Amino acid sequence: MEVYRKQGGYAAVEKALKTMTPDEVLEEVKKSGLRGRGGAGFPTGLKWSFLAKPEGVPRYLVCNADESEPGTFKDRDLMVRNPHSLIEGMIVSSFALGANTSYIYVRGELFYVIRILEKAISEAREKGFLGKNILGSGYDLELYVQPGGGAYICGEETALIESLEGKRGNPRIKPPFPAVSGVWGCPTVVNNVETIAATSWIVQHGGDEYAKIGIGRSTGTKLISACGNINKPGIYEIELGLPVEEFIYSDEYCGGIAGGKRLKAVVAGGSSVPVLPANLILKTMAGESRLMSYESLAEGGFVSGTMLGSGGFIVMDEDACIVRNTWNFTRFYHHESCGQCSPCREGTGWMEKVLHRIEYGHGKMSDIDLLVDVAAKIEGNTICPLGDAAAWPVGSAIRHFRDEFEWHVREPRLSQERNYGLAGYADPLPVQAAEA
């Protein structure tokens, strides 16, 4: 707490509560162009402006710290290293929304993080930043931490709300959106940890200043959690617009592919987003350098592009097996499907079975199109985006790595002995660059 205060911490709370109205805070957040850092990338200011404000009905802000998208591990670090930045963001955001009680929903596995947050909250309360009549402004706020129970689906905002109400994490049918009917039927905003932490900087320095960072409509900085076969896995805060090639190969970031191997594929924004082969993640179809931004990564749509998503950057080297990885992700979605919608509940299970048999040398050529068919029938036919999230990795893996799937079917014995390797989607960089 002392360290955070010395570095100018909680100045945003003083500024917002003493000199600004809630609408002025909202206006700054709108100007900043900040977009949801949980994966969807929806403009935060716009989301806030949808919040219904009926007379006499409490409103709630809920922070989504149910981080569990494979490849994503940024929020945990943010909360452990700098819990006060989240708490400060919660205070100014709650003030902007007119919420007097707010919750931070943390995945249950992270009880040690919950303890850190609880300690930080009590420190903030001692200093008068939480509780009744904060800093004499007349604004009251209570902040609580809620543990989850181990369910990926609770990262979906309506499932999270159900879970916060003490129920199974079954996503709700929208509309009504949480902005109208969320926790206990009251207007609610659910934002990711990183999004909320960014709001205090925006309040302190102004939305226009924030908008100067980044590129185009991808303003600000983003935490990227990099993992897989790289030299330096970890969490990096980047200015949006950084070239992907620099992010992977520069010593400042991932430090290149581990063991001097070559890059095969990247899943750029958490397991749900389409996987791209090396040539397409480094350059777009038009031959332009691919940048770490919402727009550049999406360039080419799903035919040749992907998404920034949650910033879970999974790197696969030449020895990684795309079929095995796709099977693994599909098993994940099958396990995590809440079971409400038949296309997702059944479809993920069938995709897992079919992928398993291809990976273990019992596949048929027709299985590949069967997978494409099942994935297409899940996509868009479920209440929540978990269905899409399960379909995209399968669809994209077959789109870009079809020959590897066919090889598994054609060479069942060989495919048990070794991996397919780099083949057609070769890393376009000269070999020396990969080793540098």
Added chain:
Amino acid sequence: MDIDTREIRFSAERLAEVYEIIGRYPEGRQKSALLPVLHIAQAEFDNWLSPEVMDYVADLLGIQPIEVYEVASFYTMFNLKPVGKYVLEVCRTGPCCLVGAEKLQSHLETKLGIKPGETTPDGMFTLKTVECLAACGFGPVMQVGATYYERLTPEKADELLEQFRKENKRATYC
């Protein structure tokens, strides 16, 4: 397990904790306390939720037992069967597998002579495979109680098993 003979009741301190949690929600919304209270109950009663324990929680919160059962069976952190003193939760999701999680899992299976979901005959270890623990950059990862053990190798896992055997104290989430 001596759970059948023990009276199922929280200590005074735990009860105070439960009432503090209930106070976090508006009046009449005490059901919201269900997940946190189930975590406490699991930690208090041998790291699993027997039907009797779940009934006790239902009673405390003034809700129907089925409302507790359906929640306890939905979330993976709640054990509905007795478990060993140390539940070894090995992440089996993609990013961890890229850096050797499958090797770690099969090492533990061989070493302990059990498959995922099983408990060693001495009641010491339960092996459980879990989905993404959100520590992908530091894989392979294993969670035991509240602690994450990261960048594991078979050798480091062996050392941990030894350490647990020496400590011989039940590991819970909270």
